[in-house]
Every structure is written in C-alpha cells, then in structure tokens.
Amino acid sequence: MTYIKPKFRHPEQPVNSIGYTIEKYEGALSTLCAGCGHDSISAGIIQAAFELNIEPHKLAKLSGIGCSSKTPTYFLSNSHGFNSVHGRMPSVATGAAMANRDLTYFGVSGDGDSASIGMGQFVHVVRRNLNMTYIVMNNGCYGLTKGQDSATADEGSKNKSGNVNIFESIDLASLAIELGASFVAQSFSGDKGQLVPLIKAAMNHPGFAFINVISPCVTFNNNVGSTKSYDFVREHIEATSTIDFVPEMPEISTSYVEGSTKQVKMHDGSSIQLSKLAADWDPLNRLSAMIAVQKAKEKGEILTGLLYMNPESEDLHTMLNTSERPLNSLSKSVLCPGSEALNDINAGLR
Ligand SMILES: Cc1ncc(C[n+]2csc(CCOP(=O)(O)OP(=O)(O)O)c2C)c(N)n1
Numbered sequence: 518m519t520y521i522k523p524k525f526r527h528p529e530q531p532v533n534s535i536g537y538t539i540e541k542y543e544g545a546l547s548t549l550c551a552g553c554g555h556d557s558i559s560a561g562i563i564q565a566a567f568e569l570n571i572e573p574h575k576l577a578k579l580s581g582i583g584c585s586s587k588t589p590t591y592f593l594s595n596s597h598g599f600n601s602v603h604g605r606m607p608s609v610a611t612g613a614a615m616a617n618r619d620l621t622y623f624g625v626s627g628d629g630d631s632a633s634i635g636m637g638q639f640v641h642v643v644r645r646n647l648n649m650t651y652i653v654m655n656n657g658c659y660g661l662t663k664g665q666d667s668a669t670a671d672e673g674s675k676n677k678s679g680n681v682n683i684f685e686s687i688d689l690a691s692l693a694i695e696l697g698a699s700f701v702a703q704s705f706s707g708d709k710g711q712l713v714p715l716i717k718a719a720m721n722h723p724g725f726a727f728i729n730v731i732s733p734c735v736t737f738n739n740n741v742g743s744t745k746s747y748d749f750v751r752e753h754i755e756a757t758s759t760i761d762f763v764p765e766m767p768e769i770s771t772s773y774v775e776g777s778t779k780q781v782k783m784h785d786g787s788s789i790q791l792s793k794l795a796a797d798w799d800p801l802n803r804l805s806a807m808i809a810v811q812k813a814k815e816k817g818e819i820l821t822g823l824l825y826m827n828p829e830s831e832d833l834h835t836m837l838n839t840s841e842r843p844l845n846s847l848s849k850s851v852l853c854p855g856s857e858a859l860n861d862i863n864a865g866l867r
C-alpha cells in the first residue's frame with residue numbers, strides 16, 4: 518500500500534530549539550502527480566516551520582479548492598486545518614483570526630482559487646491587512662479540473678492542446694502591492710534556497726504577507742510554449758536579491774558593501790538581509806517595487822525575491838482594536854458588561 522507513509526526515521530535526526538524533529542512538521546503522503554511544483558512548496562513550508570520553532574498546535578492552515586488547496590494535508594498534520602470552499606479561504610481566515618489572534622494563520626491557494634472565483638475575497642483580505650501568510654501556488658491553469666487556462670496564464674502562452682491564450686493575465690504580485698499589501702514576494706517552487714527564508718520572513722511579518730510562487734503543473738502545463746513550465750521559468754527568472762532571514766539578533770555581524778546588501782529590521786528584532794539588490798529597486802518603496810515588477814514583465818522576465826515590505830505595518834487587529842485574548846477564553850463578566858453599562862451605551866446613541 519504505497520499511500521502509507523513509512524514511519525522509519527534516522528534515530529539521530531536534528532531537533533529544533535523546542536526539541537522537535539522535522540517529522541513533527543510533516544503531513545500525509547502526497548497524492549499529487551510526481552514532479553508537481555506544489556509538493557516542493559509543501560517541503561519548503563515544513564522546513565520553514567521547523568526552523569522557526571513553531572509549535573504546530575499554535576498554527577492554523579487554511580485553503581480553498583484545487584490541487585494547491587489539497588497541500589495542507591501534506592504538511593503540518595499536528596496543526597489546525599480548514600479546507601474551505603473554492604475561493605472562500607480569505608473569509609474563513611478572517612473569521613478565525615478575528616476570534617483568536619493567538620494562532621499563526623497560514624493560507625494556501627491556487628491561481629484559479631484566488632484570481633478567478635476567489636478574486637473578490639482576495640482583494641479584500643489584502644486591503645484589510647489580515648495578519649496571515651498567503652501563498653498562491655501559481656501554475657497558470659486549473660490543475661484539479663484538468664488544466665484549463667486560469668486568469669494568470671500569460672497572453673500568448675500555449676496550453677497543452679496547443680491553444681494560445683488571447684487574454685491579458687492578472688499579475689497577483691502587482692495587484693497585491695497596488696492594494697496596499699504590506700509584504701509581497703515572488704518565488705519559484707524549484708528554488709528552495711529562496712523560498713524557505715521568504716516563508717520564514719512572511720510568517721514573522723505582522724500583517725498580510727503574500728507570496729506568489731510559480732509552481733509548474735507537470736501534467737497539464739509543462740509543455741513547450743507555456744510560460745509556467747519548468748524550462749521557461751528557469752530560463753526567465755530574475756532575482757531581485759538573495760535573501761536570508763535572521764531571527765532576533767541584537768547585532769548583525771555580517772560585513773557588507775554599501776549598496777550590495779540591505780538589512781530590513783522586523784518588529785520583533787529579527788531581520789531580513791538582502792544581497793545583490795538591483796541598483797534601481799528599493800524593497801521599502803511601493804512605487805519602486807511596482808516599477809521593478811512591470812519592467813521585468815516588459816522584458817519577459819519573472820522577478821523573484823522580496824518585492825515590497827512595510828516593516829511599520831499595522832494589522833487588522835491593531836486597526837480595529839480587537840480583544841487581545843481569544844474570544845473563547847473571555848468570561849461572561851467581560852462579554853456582558855451588565856445592564857447599567859448597556860443603558861449608558863444606549864443613552865449615548867439617542
Ligand atoms: C464553486 C466551485 N466551482 C468550481 C469548482 C471546480 N474546480 C475545482 S478546483 C478548480 C480550479 C483549481 O485551480 P487552482 O486554484 O489554480 O488550483 P490547482 O488545481 O491548479 O492547484 C475548479 C474550477 C469547484 N470545486 N467549486
């Protein structure tokens with residue numbers, strides 16, 4: 518029975534600072550097609566959660582519908598999970614986060630799930646700056662329903678049947694920056710070295726952290742002429758920088774040449790170090806990020822790495838001044854202030 522994951526592990530596996538081996542962050546054996554980019558992203562998520570010393574039961578993973586949205590089954594099986602309706606993950610995530618801010622929220626979606634049926638939900642979760650990480654596993658097609666073009670398929674891109682897409686594509690990273698997302702990154706499923714630090718930085722960001730990951734569908738969109746195939750992406754990738762996530766450090770000891778390395782401090786004392794920056798791009802400047810993405814697009818390149826970040830971001834909880842404690846832990850006396858207080862509120866509204 519090949520669907521049963523072998524339990525054997527090397528007895529001397531490394532443990533993280535809370536004493537867990539990486540096994541604690543794994544999930545069920547994947548049933549996706551062999552070689553699917555989504556599986557590489559799941560591996561990146563497992564690695565990032567292990568390295569960040571996350572308590573699995575303090576994380577909630579949420580998704581919509583699609584091959585991409587199936588992936589939460591394949592990572593973090595000791596975490597909370599909710600596989601919602603097609604395109605509706607953002608509203609479920611919003612409800613959960615508003616009720617309990619003590620968990621880390623991790624959303625997974627597809628380009629069909631977010632850019633077509635779920636577009637209405639996506640744009641609002643971005644502009645509300647919900648404190649969550651949101652990954653789109655972007656393969657330019659609807660993998661689960663046998664490879665129809667999605668709204669992120671590039672104009673002129675050919676699908677497996679040889680049909681050329683005549684429509685302008687939706688660029689989710691540009692859209693997220695435009696809508697005010699406070700952390701926007703782009704990566705490739707085949708570049709774990711870049712993806713893992715990006716996921717770690719996103720999970721540490723206090724606000725909406727969006728990562729658009731190009732993730733080839735080997736079964737329906739890996740043909741010649743597709744702009745989301747492994748070959749095409751490898752040939753056209755252009756990194757803004759290399760990235761390293763440095764957890765809480767009082768002093769950064771790395772020496773760097775001014776202009777070639779940039780350090781972005783995060784709210785909790787950790788930092789992101791970016792090397793080899795493109796000369797005319799500033800990750801803290803929204804306009805500069807938008808121009809860099811558009812320039813790359815004009816040249817037919819896929820710009821990867823951290824595109825934009827606002828380290829001063831205020832998330833939805835801060836904006837709405839919500840309860841510090843999870844709602845299910847509030848006692849009746851806190852939830853119901855008594856008739857006198859209610860009379861005062863009513864009098865104030867007359
Ligand atoms: C309301 C609703 N409409 C349509 C579908 C059919 N459907 C299932 S998955 C999917 C698209 C999946 O594409 P994407 O989100 O890009 O994920 P992928 O499978 O490519 O990872 C569609 C249209 C559905 N499940 N529910």
Ligand code: SF4
Nearest residue numbers: 550553584660734735
């Ligand atoms: S159909 Fe495509 S997206 Fe779905 S599992 Fe297979 S390769 Fe991955």
